[in-house]
Amino acid sequence: MTLTEERPQTDTRVLVTAGRRMSRWLRQPIGGHGPVYGADRVRLGLFLVPMIIVFIVLFAIPLAQSIWWSFTDFNGYNSDAQFVGLRNYANVFTDPSMLAGLSFTLLYTVATTIIITVLAIPLAVVLDRAFFGRNAVRAIFFFPAIPSVAILGLVWGFILNPLGSGALNSLLMSIAGVGPIPWLSNSTLAQLSVIAVAVWTSTGWHAILYLAYLQSIPGDYYEVARIDGASGPQRFFHITLPLLLPAMTVSWLLLMTGGLKVYDLPITLTKGGPGFSTFTITQTIIQNGVSQAKYGQASALAVIFMIAVGAIVALQLFLSRRLEGRFS
Numbered sequence: 001m002t003l004t005e006e007r008p009q010t011d012t013r014v015l016v017t018a019g020r021r022m023s024r025w026l027r028q029p030i031g032g033h034g035p036v037y038g039a040d041r042v043r044l045g046l047f048l049v050p051m052i053i054v055f056i057v058l059f060a061i062p063l064a065q066s067i068w069w070s071f072t073d074f075n076g077y078n079s080d081a082q083f084v085g086l087r088n089y090a091n092v093f094t095d096p097s098m099l100a101g102l103s104f105t106l107l108y109t110v111a112t113t114i115i116i117t118v119l120a121i122p123l124a125v126v127l128d129r130a131f132f133g134r135n136a137v138r139a140i141f142f143f144p145a146i147p148s149v150a151i152l153g154l155v156w157g158f159i160l161n162p163l164g165s166g167a168l169n170s171l172l173m174s175i176a177g178v179g180p181i182p183w184l185s186n187s188t189l190a191q192l193s194v195i196a197v198a199v200w201t202s203t204g205w206h207a208i209l210y211l212a213y214l215q216s217i218p219g220d221y222y223e224v225a226r227i228d229g230a231s232g233p234q235r236f237f238h239i240t241l242p243l244l245l246p247a248m249t250v251s252w253l254l255l256m257t258g259g260l261k262v263y264d265l266p267i268t269l270t271k272g273g274p275g276f277s278t279f280t281i282t283q284t285i286i287q288n289g290v291s292q293a294k295y296g297q298a299s300a301l302a303v304i305f306m307i308a309v310g311a312i313v314a315l316q317l318f319l320s321r322r323l324e325g326r327f328s
Contacts, residue, residue, distance in 0.1 A: 088300035100276030101284035109259030124210035141204035153268030
């Protein structure tokens, strides 16, 4: 037998062996549980392809572009952006609008997180009790979370209009004879107004979140504590509050991430004014990147913002887990 006659037989044996191995792999169950075989494994893996494509196109590529643009003088129009190093990052900490956006965003996030938590937990405790019309009261407190925040901002802009024609100023004038109060034209009052409206819109939603966790606490705990002579405040601080820590972790995470990226409420209520007093980081990024064609500087702020949000969220989750472990 010649070499030319042996080669086809050898190739055939290789192909048969590879086919048998592939067939055995396709018949293997996934994880040893149930009749899900390798063919199904391939089909299940194909379902991940759209998710991976969306992740790459809508997150990975834009993130990489933003990081690159933050080191250039890219203005959104020219394609020959020049590398400028860390100049954009240095400008972030000298631009007054960016500093104002950073300071108010942090103030807004911290204030709304603390105030909503302080109000939502007692409200959830009250709504957990049995009284006439309880479901209607729950719906009333939850209602502000249903409409769009942008619509609520426009409505509250009419209510808090600093002119005498504003709804609140007209009411105060007719009842107490108080002159027009500059709710949205004074820097401090504008910041307080934005925070107050945010608290009004979100307290009911977070109260319902805490209520869901409250209803999962066994009533036997309170009964035993009551038999042992524990007072109402003692039952709250030693039973209710520790068992609400998982709910507080979820609530704080939502409040902090939502507060750090807030845009719709301040832009519809005050448009960032007066001056830069209610500017947010998101508004600053949009204004510098789109309106002023400073994509490089806006990208630098976005990168700093992303790192800061990641660090704050990681720290918050770490502390929350430590508290949960301590009281569990």
